[in-house]
Amino acid sequence: MADLSTRIGALTLKNPIMPASGTFSEELAEVFDLDCIGAHVTKTITREKRSGNPVPRVCEVNGAMLNSIGIPSKGADLFVKNTMPFYAAYEAPLVISISANTADDFARFAEEVSAPGVAAIEVNISCPNIEDHGKAFAIRPGSTEDVIRKIRSATHLPIWAKLSPNTGEVVEVAQAAEAAGADALVTANTMLAMAIDSRSGEIRLGNVMGGLSGPALKPITLRMTYQCAKAVAIPVIGCGGISSVDDVIEYLMAGARAVQVGTATFISPNTMPRLVAELEATLAARGLASLDALIGAARLADETITLAEYA
Amino acid sequence: MADLSTRIGALTLKNPIMPASGTFSEELAEVFDLDCIGAHVTKTITREKRSGNPVPRVCEVNGAMLNSIGIPSKGADLFVKNTMPFYAAYEAPLVISISANTADDFARFAEEVSAPGVAAIEVNISCPNIEDHGKAFAIRPGSTEDVIRKIRSATHLPIWAKLSPNTGEVVEVAQAAEAAGADALVTANTMLAMAIDSRSGEIRLGNVMGGLSGPALKPITLRMTYQCAKAVAIPVIGCGGISSVDDVIEYLMAGARAVQVGTATFISPNTMPRLVAELEATLAARGLASLDALIGAARLADETITLAEYA
Amino acid sequence: MSASLRAISDSAFAPAGLVRQPSIHELEARIKSHEWVNGQYRLMVLAAPDCVLDCRPGQFFHLLCPQTDRFQPYFRRPMSIYGYDRERGELSFLYKVAGTGTGALAELEAGDTLNIVGPIGQGFEIRPEWQRPLLLARGVGLATLAPLAKECASLGRPLTAICSARSPDLLMSTDLFRDCGAEVITVTDEEGNSGVESLTALIEGLIATRGINAFFTCGSARLMRMLQDIGTRHGIGGQVALEQHMACGIGMCQACVRPFRRADGAVNLRVCREGPVFDLQEAM
């Protein structure tokens, strides 16, 4: 049987499939055994209780979705009291996603959540909703370096920096996160987008703009994954539009050591266990003992000019 | 009969439908009468002859496409000799798209193409292929302002600045272009993306990365159009993923005064004349005499919480 | 949406502990029949295994509408359970052909399969003290209340059902309600007896004559508010089944929240998880 395990810094995951923040919660345990996936990643929480955005919070567009959920958060206290014990019952490592409004708040909150039972902290420095229409830490290398450095000095836990596609400086931001001490990168969060009802003129999200996720995002975040994997030495976790095992393999080939599955879980709640099974079957079919032969295997075609001959 | 005309600065177009640069050429005259659309926009040219990118130059992804054509250019001389006279035979205004490697080269070239028969110059400061993997003038407000200002002083023709979605500073870039003297904005060019063949590991574009266009791009460029139309006083021309009359109306509602149609022409070469006819029919059906009631009409729903009642 | 609602925090309750046995199922079900009920509504009957028939009136399923040449829905679509029958292995939905998703759904034929996720959400609760319920359904709200009528019948509670629609031909399932032994009153816009004023008079009459002591409603925000008013005046409680745009349908995404009145202020609850059935007076 093929070995699906993968290492994200000091952490070993039994397989590379995990949920994307905000698209996973305790309720999914009513659909499948949550211990079959590589890790658990919680919805981003903030220290203080906060409400999300006005409805409609989601809409569908051409085979993909927009969301402007915002970061409704029941606050750190309820999270520690209710959510942490729930996940403690599972073997899969728990990754907590956090957000804050300033670098110092980020650091303070990271310190507070560095509790036993937490395997890593994913820092959502890229959520396009929380700050003014999409401006987030991860848009510039400077602000990225600042926030990660402060968080680094506040926690001993692995830091996963979740990057944003809403930047023209992907490589510089990735390198800034690495330089500041991030242990892994997650590429990426949603792309800022919008939809309008052409009949009524109504903007289809209550918050005007929101994040694009699902299949339409894949070519963009796959590109980011490839760029980042080439530019940094720390592991990269691919995320964006994954719904099939071919998508998973594309991300691994682009250089990702693991992947996160988001929107696809909404379309089929069993997507993650299916991907684990299909990835195993694919490795077996290709005669591969582990993921090593796939990770970073993307390459230019040898001879792109001559098309295959027919017969 | 509804009046489809629209004004882009000093220029009046008889309807708001025109091609996107690089997805239109003289050959389309063999499919329909090119005078039925609002303007003609040529493929970006450079002053010097230059080759494009290695093949494969295109691939399809989830109902959209990637291209890394590059800017193969036969050079300004052949363009003036062959292409300009071709378009001179039509009434539709001719918009020439140009590119260059430095702000000074841009200005020099703009001056050269400011010839009789040219109605406007579209400056492609956003093509993600020409510079190092997606870095272009339009990524930062500073470089945008610099290049537009230099071009402004070199030509009396209207300048249309074609923006890029590959930036975290859309609004600042738009305002920089306006401040430097652009007469209109085109939102937007393609989004940098990538695809890998999951079976072979082959990167599906000869140039590794390329631009995403087609339906998947629409929510992103529609959002940019909305942001820019709110942020500047000059007209905005929407572009990205338009294939239906509903798409056209969404862009108009977002604040665009005209739209460009790209990839859809590859899927159906008659897309543009069809959109002109359908737009006219839609105005008639809604009892609108002109585009005025549509342009910028997007608004938040009055009461987003209460769903319509059934009966 | 008003600015004040922005200040409402989202609340959620977590399932008790480690769950190893799935209670929400994703499966392909075969369509046994699929008929037009009138010009707008279709009734779909699926062959369904026992595991998903362990459900309650008021719960719903999340349906993966197919990709067709005309319609390419992306999200699933929530649909109330119209009927469930363990003996015959049947699960049915009564739905209005409205847009992209239900348009695609309507193209399916008997023999085709449909991917369904469910049963989901909190169903109706018929409290012991609610001995004389009134059901008030508008339009497709009938679909949601139909299984509740059956449940009332099996509990032996005498039942009155008011069915409201735009026109008489859009009144559905009145026979189903009658078969449950319900007293059925129909009102329609066309006949001019479906307004809030005449309904209020009608219902206050029923309270006096029938001793109505619980309200169940679905399908109209206007009628829900009317029942809240009558309920407050007469001290009558009840429940309402609500709707909201959904993405995940099972509580993960927080897309489907609506605000509810609670003692300590307003709170956002997830229609897919804390609902779709809510306390009548808490709904806003």
Added chain:
Amino acid sequence: MSASLRAISDSAFAPAGLVRQPSIHELEARIKSHEWVNGQYRLMVLAAPDCVLDCRPGQFFHLLCPQTDRFQPYFRRPMSIYGYDRERGELSFLYKVAGTGTGALAELEAGDTLNIVGPIGQGFEIRPEWQRPLLLARGVGLATLAPLAKECASLGRPLTAICSARSPDLLMSTDLFRDCGAEVITVTDEEGNSGVESLTALIEGLIATRGINAFFTCGSARLMRMLQDIGTRHGIGGQVALEQHMACGIGMCQACVRPFRRADGAVNLRVCREGPVFDLQEAM
């Protein structure tokens, strides 16, 4: 791709002037029949109007393959004209079911419609001096060369056709070539007589015995190079039909370029526009 090819400039020739009469048509054509020719190839016959039947051997159409549950192609797919018949109003394609697009195409049935764009591109030219042509087709190259055989027949040029395939059951259209009066020679990998060495000997024999003085080929880069060699040695010219990934299919996007040898160096030409038929010796 080698670095040197990057230095090749793209060339294009513009149409002469104002064109008000469309010559490339986009239309919905009804499928008259659609049959499997063998385990891999299908023959599709469309009912087509005169305007698109004004076409030449070697030209192609750009087909909008349908969206199906299994396949969602986005681009059109280029397909050579296999047959065109103005009298019967028929246009046909012979194609290999390869991937997403042709997989979707294969799901269409007689009676369905297909959106086609064409005719497109430069077809074969049978120069007056090319009195004794040899056709060399590999695999689906047969589809492209079939209408050329008919044209040779109508021009009264005696014709020799070599058909190459993996195995005898994949040899197609040999009867069609024979009906055109062609001398048909079949070679297959299975029989071991399709290699470059034995084909070279065979063709040099034909040059000697039949006086072959023109080559037309399609379907194999290897065989194209072989013909270039033989042609150079014997001073025989000819044409080759080439392929390349396409987006627009009508010359706008520059996606489909390939390099060609010209007197003043290599040049990139568009397969959809300057091709798909090119001078045999210029192809690289």
